[in-house]
Structure formats: C-alpha cells, structure tokens
Amino acid sequence: xxxxxxxxxxxxxxxxxxxxxxxxxxxxxxxxxxxxxxxxxxxxxxxxxxxxxxxxxxxxxxxxxxxxxxxxxxxxxxxxxxxxxxxxxxxxxxxxxxxxxxxxxxxxxxxxx
Amino acid sequence: xxxxxxxxxxxxxxxxxxxxxxxxxxxxxxxxxxxxxxxxxxxxxxxxxxxxxxxxxxxxxxxxxxxxxxxxxxxxxxxxxxxxxxxxxxxxxxxxxxxxxxxxxxxxxx
Numbered sequence: 001x002x003x004x005x006x007x008x009x010x011x012x013x014x015x016x017x018x019x020x021x022x023x024x025x026x027x028x029x030x031x032x033x034x035x036x037x038x039x040x041x042x043x044x045x046x047x048x049x050x051x052x053x054x055x056x057x058x059x060x061x062x063x064x065x066x067x068x069x070x071x072x073x074x075x076x077x078x079x080x081x082x083x084x085x086x087x088x089x090x091x092x093x094x095x096x097x098x099x100x101x102x103x104x105x106x107x108x109x110x111x112x113x
Numbered sequence: 114x115x116x117x118x119x120x121x122x123x124x125x126x127x128x129x130x131x132x133x134x135x136x137x138x139x140x141x142x143x144x145x146x147x148x149x150x151x152x153x154x155x156x157x158x159x160x161x162x163x164x165x166x167x168x169x170x171x172x173x174x175x176x177x178x179x180x181x182x183x184x185x186x187x188x189x190x191x192x193x194x195x196x197x198x199x200x201x202x203x204x205x206x207x208x209x210x211x212x213x214x215x216x217x218x219x220x221x222x223x
Contacts, residue, residue, distance in 0.1 A: 033210070042215035043157070043201065056210050090156055100145050100209050104156035 001027055004093050004105035012111045018079040021108045025072050025093030031055075032074040033102065034066060037088040046089075049074050050096065078110075086112045115140040117204050119214035126221055132189040134217050136202030139183070143204040146178055147211060148187045151199045161187060192221045 005024040013019050025032050033056075034046040045058035049068035066076040072093075078085055088109050092102040116139040126132045134148075145164050149157035163169045163176040163185070175188040185204070189196055199218050203211035 031209075035213075043213035045210055045212070048210060056208055094209070100147070100162065100205060100211070101159050102149075102157075102211070104158070106156050 004091055004103050006089075006091050006105035006108050008108060009106065010109050010111075012113065013081050014113050015081055015083060017081050018077065019081060019110060021076045021078075021089055021091075021110075023074045023076070023091030023093075023105060025074070025091075026095075026103055029093035029095055029103070030072050031094040031096045032068055032072060033092045033094070034074070034076050035090045035092065036060070037090055037107070038086075043090070046076065081112045083112050086110060115143070115204070115206075115212045117202055117212050117214035119200075119202050119217045121215060121217060123218040123220050126192050126219070128192060128194060128221055128223050130192050130221075132192045132196065132219055132221070134187040134189075134200050134202075134219065136185045136187075136214055137183055138185065138202075138204040138212075140204065140206065140212070141180075141183065142206040143212075144207070145205045145211075146176070146185045147203040147205075148174075148176060148185075149201040149203060149213075151201060151216065153198070157201055189219075192219075194221050194223055197221050 033048040048056040068074045088107045090107045091105045148161040151157040161176040177186045199216040201216045202214040205211040
C-alpha cells in the first residue's frame with residue numbers, strides 16, 4: 001500500500017496570503033488528522049476528519065480550516081497567513097477500526113515571509 | 114489542559130549503552146501511550162504503544178508505564194548510531210487524538 005501523501009513538500013508565502021495543503025491517506029483509512037510542528041511548540045493537533053465530517057478540533061484560530069472529500073483525501077487551508085504560521089504541517093491517517101496508530105505523511109514545510 | 118512533558122535533551126549515550134527516555138502526562142483519563150521516533154527532516158513513526166501498567170518489550174525497545182505516577186518511559190538497549198533521532202511521547206484518551214510531548218533528542222555516539 002502507498003503511504004500518506006502530502007503535497008506540496010515546500011511552500012513559501014507572504015503575510016496575508018492564503019494557502020491550501022493536500023493530503024491523501026493510506027487506502028482504506030477514513031480518518032485524517034492534521035498537525036502543526038514547530039521547534040518551540042512541538043506537534044500541535046489541528047483537526048481530525050472522518051467520513052467528510054470534522055470529528056475533533058484543536059485550539060487553533062478560525063483561519064485554519066479543513067475539509068475531507070468522499071475519497072478520504074483531505075485539504076487544509078490557512079487564510080491571512082501570519083509569520084507565526086511558518087511550520088511543518090503533518091497529515092496523519094488512521095485505520096478507524098479501533099487502531100490508534102497514526103501514519104504520518106512527509107509533511108509540507110510552510111515558510112511565511 | 115492535557116500535557117505531556119519530556120526533557121528536550123539532547124540525551125547523549127555511547128554505542129551499546131542503554132538509552133532511557135522519560136515522559137510524564139497530566140491527564141488521568143489517558144489510556145493509551147505511544148512512542149514515536151522522528152529522524153531529522155522526516156515524519157514521526159510509531160515504534161511502541163502501551164496500554165497497561167508494567168513493561169512491554171519489542172526487540173531492543175522496552176516501554177514502561179506507571180499510571181499511578183503518570184509516567185511513561187522508553188528503554189533502548191544496545192543503542193546504535195542509527196537510533197539517533199527525536200523520540201516523541203504521546204498519550205490519548207477515548208477520542209484517539211494523542212497529545213504529543215515536544216520530544217527528546219537522542220544522540221548515540223560511536
């Protein structure tokens with residue numbers, strides 16, 4: 001099986017712009033979670049989608065949003081980018097049949113200038 | 114607020130030694146505990162999970178859990194330079210959403 005695929009791998013944006021990141025989970029996995037990773041804060045949970053519905057949400061402002069499509073692929077959008085949004089954004093999929101193991105993608109490194 | 118605390122390190126051990134990584138968690142509701150390994154520039158990868166008090170062994174890795182003390186540890190026996198990475202401790206309750214610690218950097222020197 002192919003792993004979790006995230007695109008793009010790198011992004012450079014300027015303040016005020018918006019960005020959309022994409023994630024394709026492992027085939028058969030319906031749960032997709034998004035995390036922000038920074039050296040200072042570590043891995044911070046953004047949100048989780050399951051069967052096209054947001055099931056859990058972390059403590060991030062409304063500028064961070066996401067969605068999931070019927071094929072389980074997910075997108076994350078950040079609007080009105082701020083310098084502090086510079087981070088590695090990781091997507092993880094999970095087999096929802098009771099297993100808690102997260103399979104992470106390679107991430108999207110976002111730099112906001 | 115759920116918190117998972119780890120010493121950021123770096124923890125430096127010689128090749129062949131035992132590396133001991135520790136983690137504490139604040140939420141008594143947590144039922145599941147995980148250790149992820151993250152190589153520099155790579156994504157985290159699950160190496161151990163533990164759900165019950167006591168020890169769980171898998172090859173050179175042993176996870177230890179003490180729910181009364183809210184303490185989780187990971188022992189790596191016969192440490193190798195290839196074990197050099199950041200180790201992330203995570204805890205989750207019923208939502209399957211783990212809270213991660215900031216990670217401990219491990220350096221195994223020849």
